[in-house]
Amino acid sequence: xxxxxxxxxxxxxxxxxxxxxxxxxxxxxxxxxxxxxxxxxxxxxxxxxxxxxxxxxxxxxxxxxxxxxxxxxxxxxxxxxxxxxxxxxxxxxxxxxxxxxxxxxxxxxxxxxxxxxxxxxxxxxxxxxxxxxxxxxxxxxxxxxxxxxxxxxxxxxxxxxxxxxxxxxxxxxxxxxxxxxxxxxxxxxxxxxxxxxxxxxxxxxxxxxxxxxxxxxxxxxxxxxxxxxxxxxxxxxxxxxxxxxxxxxxxxxxxxxxxxxxxxxxxxxxxxxxxxxxxxxxxxxxxxxxxxxxxxxxxxxxxxxxxxxxxxxxxxxxxxxxxxxxxxxxxxxxxxxxxxxxxxxxxxxxxxxxxxxxxxxxxxxxxxxxxxxxxxxxxxxxxxxxxxxxxxxxxxxxxxxxxxxxxxxxxxxxxxxxxxxxxxxxxxxxxxxxxxxxxxxxxxxxxxxxxxxxxxxxxxxxxxxxxxxxxxxxxxxxxxxxxxxxxxxxxxxxxxxxxxxxxxxxxxxxxxxxxxxxxxxxxxxxxxxxxxxxxxxxxxxxxxxxxxxxxxxxxxxxxxx
Amino acid sequence: xxxxxxxxxxxxxxxxxxxxxxxxxxxxxxxxxxxxxxxxxxxxxxxxxxxxxxxxxxxxxxxxxxxxxxxxxxxxxxxxxxxxxxxxxxxxxxxxxxxxxxxxxxxxxxxxxxxxxxxxxxxxxxxxxxxxxxxxxxxxxxxxxxxxxxxxxxxxxxxxxxxxxxxxxxxxxxxxxxxxxxxxxxxxxxxxxxxxxxxxxxxxxxxxxxxxxxxxxxxxxxxxxxxxxxxxxxxxxxxxxxxxxxxxxxxxxxxxxxxxxxxxxxxxxxxxxxxxxxxxxxxxxxxxxxxxxxxxxxxxxxxxxxxxxxxxxxxxxxxxxxxxxxxxxxxxxxxxxxxxxxxxxxxxxxxxxxxxxxxxxxxxxxxxxxxxxxxxxxxxxxxxxxxxxxxxxxxxxxxxxxxxxxxxxxxxxxxxxxxxxxxx
Numbered sequence: 007x008x009x010x011x012x013x014x015x016x017x018x019x020x021x022x023x024x025x026x027x028x029x030x031x032x033x034x035x036x037x038x039x040x041x042x043x044x045x046x047x048x049x050x051x052x053x054x055x056x057x058x059x060x061x062x063x064x065x066x067x068x069x070x071x072x073x074x075x076x077x078x079x080x081x082x083x084x085x086x087x088x089x090x091x092x093x094x095x096x097x098x099x100x101x102x103x104x105x106x107x108x109x110x111x112x113x114x115x116x117x118x119x120x121x122x123x124x125x126x127x128x129x130x131x132x133x134x135x136x137x138x139x140x141x142x143x144x145x146x147x148x149x150x151x152x153x154x155x156x157x158x159x160x161x162x163x164x165x166x167x168x169x170x171x172x173x174x175x176x177x178x179x180x181x182x183x184x185x186x187x188x189x190x191x192x193x194x195x196x197x198x199x200x201x202x203x204x205x206x207x208x209x210x211x212x213x214x215x216x217x218x219x220x221x222x223x224x225x226x227x228x229x230x231x232x233x234x235x236x237x238x239x240x241x242x243x244x245x246x247x248x249x250x251x252x253x254x255x256x257x258x259x260x261x262x263x264x265x266x267x268x269x270x271x272x273x274x275x276x277x278x279x280x281x282x283x284x285x286x287x288x289x290x291x292x293x294x295x296x297x298x299x300x301x302x303x304x305x306x307x308x309x310x311x312x313x314x315x316x317x318x319x320x321x322x323x324x325x326x327x328x329x330x331x332x333x334x335x336x337x338x339x340x341x342x343x344x345x346x347x348x349x350x351x352x353x354x355x356x357x358x359x360x361x362x363x364x365x366x367x368x369x370x371x372x373x374x375x376x377x378x379x380x381x382x383x384x385x386x387x388x389x390x391x392x393x394x395x396x397x398x399x400x401x402x403x404x405x406x407x408x409x410x411x412x413x414x415x416x417x418x419x420x421x422x423x424x425x426x427x428x429x430x431x432x433x434x435x436x437x438x439x440x441x442x443x444x445x446x447x448x449x450x451x452x453x454x455x456x457x458x459x460x461x462x463x464x465x466x467x468x469x470x471x472x473x474x475x476x477x478x479x480x481x482x483x484x485x486x487x488x489x490x491x492x493x494x495x496x497x498x499x500x501x502x503x504x505x506x507x508x509x510x511x512x513x514x515x516x517x518x519x520x521x522x523x524x525x526x527x528x529x530x531x532x533x534x535x536x537x538x539x540x541x542x543x544x545x546x547x548x549x550x551x552x553x554x555x556x557x558x559x560x561x562x563x564x565x566x567x
Numbered sequence: 568x569x570x571x572x573x574x575x576x577x578x579x580x581x582x583x584x585x586x587x588x589x590x591x592x593x594x595x596x597x598x599x600x601x602x603x604x605x606x607x608x609x610x611x612x613x614x615x616x617x618x619x620x621x622x623x624x625x626x627x628x629x630x631x632x633x634x635x636x637x638x639x640x641x642x643x644x645x646x647x648x649x650x651x652x653x654x655x656x657x658x659x660x661x662x663x664x665x666x667x668x669x670x671x672x673x674x675x676x677x678x679x680x681x682x683x684x685x686x687x688x689x690x691x692x693x694x695x696x697x698x699x700x701x702x703x704x705x706x707x708x709x710x711x712x713x714x715x716x717x718x719x720x721x722x723x724x725x726x727x728x729x730x731x732x733x734x735x736x737x738x739x740x741x742x743x744x745x746x747x748x749x750x751x752x753x754x755x756x757x758x759x760x761x762x763x764x765x766x767x768x769x770x771x772x773x774x775x776x777x778x779x780x781x782x783x784x785x786x787x788x789x790x791x792x793x794x795x796x797x798x799x800x801x802x803x804x805x806x807x808x809x810x811x812x813x814x815x816x817x818x819x820x821x822x823x824x825x826x827x828x829x830x831x832x833x834x835x836x837x838x839x840x841x842x843x844x845x846x847x848x849x850x851x852x853x854x855x856x857x858x859x860x861x862x863x864x865x866x867x868x869x870x871x872x873x874x875x876x877x878x879x880x881x882x883x884x885x886x887x888x889x890x891x892x893x894x895x896x897x898x899x900x901x902x903x904x905x906x907x908x909x910x911x912x913x914x915x916x917x918x919x920x921x922x923x924x925x926x927x928x929x930x931x932x933x934x935x936x937x938x939x940x941x942x943x944x945x946x947x948x949x950x951x952x953x954x955x956x957x958x959x960x961x962x963x964x965x966x967x968x969x970x971x972x973x974x975x976x977x978x979x980x981x982x983x984x985x986x987x988x989x990x991x
Contacts, residue, residue, distance in 0.1 A: 027636065029634055051577075249592040252891045396585060399583075400658065466877065471877070
């Protein structure tokens, strides 16, 4: 859609001509997003094309361009590392500026003593971890991996991962943020706003964390976060990760005060009991059900193949005929990865003893082959740096996550078998990767100290095959039905699907949500910070009176008697 | 290969952006974590490998046309292959580097050429070199050395100096040094002298396939007539062209050895003894065409097949080029064999090495970008405390010399052969 050249020139004046483009092919590189083919007409891989892509270099430039957007009523959508179909504009023919924040890529400060880092949007997990580890510190890299923006996960998306059990997710580790609202103001949250520094997101000063992020974050729908502070945690390992071996299966030697295990469980009850006992005993450092995402029926063949640089996927088929591999498959069918870190030899030896006792109590066990040195070192590298997370796509170019309802291990163990059974059913079409019904992955605990977990079903499909894409869509639609039939709320797939819905359908669905009054409240927030409605619906809100004659009033919950 | 053949890779790219970084397991600092010179310089996503795949898909679907900006994104890249390494950390089904070469070739075939490259290509077609110099000057580097002339005599081994060593006066001594080392080791070899031709590798990377093929056919015929079965070269770009491109595109079966591999073998076999101390601290820069792109080519003609319903593999299995088996240790072993010399490593080495900026026609078409890329590498070399950056490719060395000249840096730029000569 044509927009006034005046707007374009105004933006050019702010960021310079080299930092803005409206070339259609260049814009398509922002419209192209993973999973677009599951929600777009004709299975197009392109979301709506932005009107221009802009590379601001500073908060001031973000602010100035945002004000131009307000003047000309142009929507705005920031991305940092940018991944998922919701990172692109959502609606056709709606002029949108795509902020690509890659020029804002600095680590501004690492306060070693007070344990926080101040970062810009394009700092990725691997960079920040490498720098803070030199100072004996660490933070939780999110499940999507070290390729991702730390700020984005902290300020605008769900920032959990394998390290969250010990260090907290990035949403919790967020200590303050600088935010350019869609309305064109700079807001600083928490203690920062009172001139006290970046130590607390809740104040003294305005606590806007609940407004700007919630559990899932605004995903670019509520302006641009230009700086944030992340809480850092003590790291008892060496200051530099010295990867060994050949790619892709680099290995990280296991420090004397570390242990790296894969724990198997005979059934879901034992799995849940083991989680509870780990929480109770507060052992462990990184805790994640990771390698099963390649599918319990074939995952060990894939991973043991993956660490051999001479092998290709063809070799996985052959490996499956090996009785030793079949043995590992059965041992690791329900399993998770567990890295323990001690502050001393005594500490790690105690944790080892406690783990052994937990395994004896619960009937769980160490998966022998996965605990051998080569694979354990690979696991150590994988889990600490999370630099292989796009093995999500190891089978082929399409992946989606379904289920993923968070809850206690006792809650999750109830839906896990259902997720397994229904995925087995869906694989019978041969249009999804047939890896077995259990391709479940998830954090040992997304909150520090344990108590909560979640499992996401990893569904692989061929993003270049129309029939496979259709099967992926059907799987998502069926998962919503399966979940409802089992009394569960919609899972991650419903968020994916909604990205492609027309605005009215989205509002209709939200109007039926339990406690939808929250979305009416969020309308007021949006009106305050985004008066010209320049952000998209990734920040959820309902138009006044939508779907009802009379807005439902919020009533306080009855106190328990 | 038509643009259509890129469609599957484009549709299966997930825009994960791994192609912009070195493998994450190898990241040791913020400063030296970036892997792709093109995206760091061009900034928009289209300057990455994934971005170029999207451009191909956009063009295929008729969503966009080839504009000046598109041409800029396609050609402003050194084709260093770091993207390929990082992409293949998690993927077995994508070939981003090969795809980018194909995209260039398609654009050239369709008439979308860079004006800056026209004189370079003209020089190649008339003077058979990439430096635009008179072919009469080729071979001047030999000076007073007595070397068998394979246009008149026969030998199984040909020493191929390459365009840069032949015509770049500041670097020609490296070729002379290499020849002296071969003579000292009593190797029976010869040269093509003034009849030596460009390998054509740069033309291939610039998208000019026919020019490459003409040069490949000429060289292979000339070597065949001279009875040659092995080519030794001190140039990594020639090495890649002979080892990978000649085999893949022209069916060559000739054995290809880089000078550092040969010297490494001589040292390990006790045929070359390095005895004189060279008290220096140096860092080694892996040339892209010797390192991650230096893997052996394995002929393959197969088709995609699906296993486990939708997982993609190939029948027969497709060879995998991901830098895992590049030439990394021979140059390091040679340096370690020099008495008194200390090798200190940069953060980005081997398959994760940052490019010198000269490849893919970048130094000819985009000198500022090329120089910026080289300067980045010099900064990394300086961070090690080394007094010299050492390499095994004249194109890298030329770019580093240009990047260090006139900017006050004390960093020396050397070829391994120069250090070997000092140690003899």
